[in-house]
Amino acid sequence: MSTEVREQTADFAGSDGFEPGWFGDPERPLLGWYLPPRNHARGCGVVLCPPFGHEYLVSYRSYRHLAGHLANAGFAVFCFDYDATGDSAGEGGDPGRVAAWQRSIVAAMAQLRSCSGVAEVALFGVRLGGLLAASVAATEPCAALILLAPVASGRAYVRELSAWRSMNPITPAQDPMRVVGADEVVGYPLSDETRADLGRIDLSTLAELRCRQALVIARDQLAGGERRLAAAWTTLGLEVDLSLTGGYASMMRDDAYDAVSPEAIWAEVTRWLSQKFSVQPAMAARPPSWSRSAVIQEGNAALREEVVTFGGLAGILTEPAESNAASLPAVILTNVGANHRVGNHRLYVTLARDLAAKGFTVLRFDRAGMGDSQVASGGKENDVYAAVGIDNVRAAMDFTFLVRGHQRFVLGGLCSGAYFSFHAAAIDPRAVGLVMINILTFQWKEGDSLEIVRRQSIRATGFYMRSSLRSSTWRRVLTGDVNVALILFKLSGRIVRRSGMIARGWVARLLALDPPLSKVAKQLRAMLGRGTEIMMIFGSDDAGIDLMHQHLGRDGYLLGHSSLFHLVVVDGVDHTFTPRWSQRHLRGSVSAHLIDRFK
Numbered sequence: 001m002s003t004e005v006r007e008q009t010a011d012f013a014g015s016d017g018f019e020p021g022w023f024g025d026p027e028r029p030l031l032g033w034y035l036p037p038r039n040h041a042r043g044c045g046v047v048l049c050p051p052f053g054h055e056y057l058v059s060y061r062s063y064r065h066l067a068g069h070l071a072n073a074g075f076a077v078f079c080f081d082y083d084a085t086g087d088s089a090g091e092g093g094d095p096g097r098v099a100a101w102q103r104s105i106v107a108a109m110a111q112l113r114s115c116s117g118v119a120e121v122a123l124f125g126v127r128l129g130g131l132l133a134a135s136v137a138a139t140e141p142c143a144a145l146i147l148l149a150p151v152a153s154g155r156a157y158v159r160e161l162s163a164w165r166s167m168n169p170i171t172p173a174q175d176p177m178r179v180v181g182a183d184e185v186v187g188y189p190l191s192d193e194t195r196a197d198l199g200r201i202d203l204s205t206l207a208e209l210r211c212r213q214a215l216v217i218a219r220d221q222l223a224g225g226e227r228r229l230a231a232a233w234t235t236l237g238l239e240v241d242l243s244l245t246g247g248y249a250s251m252m253r254d255d256a257y258d259a260v261s262p263e264a265i266w267a268e269v270t271r272w273l274s275q276k277f278s279v280q281p282a283m284a285a286r287p288p289s290w291s292r293s294a295v296i297q298e299g300n301a302a303l304r305e306e307v308v309t310f311g312g313l314a315g316i317l318t319e320p321a322e323s324n325a326a327s328l329p330a331v332i333l334t335n336v337g338a339n340h341r342v343g344n345h346r347l348y349v350t351l352a353r354d355l356a357a358k359g360f361t362v363l364r365f366d367r368a369g370m371g372d373s374q375v376a377s378g379g380k381e382n383d384v385y386a387a388v389g390i391d392n393v394r395a396a397m398d399f400t401f402l403v404r405g406h407q408r409f410v411l412g413g414l415c416s417g418a419y420f421s422f423h424a425a426a427i428d429p430r431a432v433g434l435v436m437i438n439i440l441t442f443q444w445k446e447g448d449s450l451e452i453v454r455r456q457s458i459r460a461t462g463f464y465m466r467s468s469l470r471s472s473t474w475r476r477v478l479t480g481d482v483n484v485a486l487i488l489f490k491l492s493g494r495i496v497r498r499s500g501m502i503a504r505g506w507v508a509r510l511l512a513l514d515p516p517l518s519k520v521a522k523q524l525r526a527m528l529g530r531g532t533e534i535m536m537i538f539g540s541d542d543a544g545i546d547l548m549h550q551h552l553g554r555d556g557y558l559l560g561h562s563s564l565f566h567l568v569v570v571d572g573v574d575h576t577f578t579p580r581w582s583q584r585h586l587r588g589s590v591s592a593h594l595i596d597r598f599k
Contacts, residue, residue: 016064016374017071019115020307020314021290023080024107028100029294031087031307031316032080032108033372034115035071036285044143044277045076045118047108049129053161053188056085057339058256059126060371061381065261066124069270074279076116080108082132086342087305087316087349089296092189098132098197105136115288122273126248127151134203142211144276146269149219149248152229154198161185178572180579187345187578204232213239215272217265220246243268256338257382295321301357308363310399313392314372315341315365318356319404328598329408329432330400331355333364334393334417336576338382340371343414344576347583354587358595363400367392367420384416385444393424397431408432410533410594414576415440425532426523433533433597435590438544438575442520442551520551521558528562533597535566537589539573566593 017036022029048063050056067077083100084090094100109121120143125133130150137145151157164186183191204225214233218226230242247262293306302321308314333348335341341364342349352362366373367389369381376388393411400406410433411421418436425431517525527534536556538545548567552558559565568589573582 022294023111035077042074049125051127062261078112097194145214152225154201217243312374319361330406331362
């Protein structure tokens with residue numbers, strides 16, 4: 001076991017003080033993080049209600065910044081995931097979603113009171129979190145409401161989600177079982193019942209709010225209904241302050257990597273609450289009244305999930321509730337890009353629970369500076385390809401050995417998660433399996449710009465060949481919607497590299513020499529040589545498939561047609577497997593492979 005790795009990853013910048021645990025209904029436990037007040041205490045705590053779907057992912061780290069601001073000002077703070085979202089128990093397609101989310105907020109308020117002893121609780125929410133928080137305040141006593149760019153009308157929000165769905169089309173697959181359902185929005189379940197229940201909530205027409213005061217902060221990239229909402233609530237007798245402080249748009253970006261915590265807004269929220277709630281005499285510390293582990297039902301299987309922290313990193317350990325099959329390798333999932341450990345569309349949560357139901361122990365965790373993990377000493381937040389990520393993966397292996405005794409591991413992830421899994425497996429013989437999903441690069445140099453790479457990336461060569469046969473493509477070319485120059489430049493580079501590899505291969509054959517191998521191919525061959533099972537999964541249109549051909553030859557033939565190498569190509573998916581059918585297909589492929597090879 002690598003003591004050196006543990007020492008390298010233990011050097012983190014201080015403790016953030018968050019206490020994780022499970023709370024609420026034991027049959028459907030929710031995951032929360034409690035942050036006690038620092039320095040002094042006020043007689044009020046704050047529950048942070050998250051938004052939904054993509055907005056939840058990109059704002060996750062910013063919420064923790066807000067929690068830190070509030071704790072420094074003396075407020076007890078509680079962050080959590082709604083029922084069947086994030087790390088909490090449940091499946092997103094279950095009925096009664098809106099009511100379950102509202103009950104989650106009520107449970108979070110009760111848990112905050114239990115952890116901190118505060119008598120009063122304020123609710124904060126962004127977007128859908130604001131709508132849900134205010135709807136709860138219509139029936140539950142609440143000290144204050146703070147809403148950032150709130151969804152004022154559930155009906156308008158549903159229309160917005162539907163429009164977003166139409167703006168993000170996925171090329172339909174030919175298989176009738178592979179269709180994007182009407183009950184999903186960009187990879188997240190949203191049933192007709194949920195749409196209808198949301199549509200019945202309109203904050204400006206609420207008859208009552210059991211709340212004295214509110215701060216409403218308008219979104220800064222387009223006009224919202226915040227002024228109308230503030231006016232309507234004033235007529236209910238609330239003291240309402242309307243703020244136009246900017247920063248919302250910089251937080252709600254297309255990618256969590258680009259998200260910037262709106263510090264000006266967080267400072268305003270903290271000042272506003274501090275003026276409303278004075279410092280109180282110090283109270284005795286109250287240990288959180290909850291457990292770091294919970295039993296979660298996955299179909300007919302009972303699973304145990306535990307929130308774990310090690311060397312400044314945070315994760316969730318999922319395993320069968322009744323037994324720990326140490327004879328099987330443990331699975332380590334490292335996060336996608338700057339998104340935290342739940343993965344896009346909750347992909348890692350559902351994959352981890354599916355594998356645990358089949359007997360595997362799975363650790364999904366956040367690399368340094370992402371999600372709930374601390375920033376490495378000398379590092380920065382959201383540094384997607386930071387070199388310390390390789391040590392982080394190996395530290396996760398060390399930790400799982402220490403607490404569960406596993407000595408063999410399957411390393412896996414999507415995109416950057418695949419990158420770090422590859423490099424950790426290349427140097428650590430404990431990796432007996434490797435699952436790389438839509439890997440976009442095998443090599444990253446310190447100082448490379450992720451922004452430039454993304455801006456200059458294109459899709460798979462086969463995608464453009466197929467698209468060139470469609471009249472709709474040429475219409476887009478004529479209207480300037482397609483960057484033809486960039487595509488031709490990139491495709492020509494691929495052709496040159498591929499031609500060079502083929503030419504070198506023919507020369508090697510003529511001279512009876514072994515085919516020339518890239519460094520990546522040599523690394524993978526070395527892994528195969530020591531018995532590592534390697535699985536690569538690509539969407540047929542993803543640029544990563546060209547990368548694989550470049551390094552490994554078509555269908556990976558340069559790996560010597562090894563029985564340990566398994567390649568899966570899936571039609572009709574995007575880079576993050578957004579359609580829900582593709583998420584199920586991916587989970588099934590990975591589960592079947594690991595069971596076949598290890599069980």
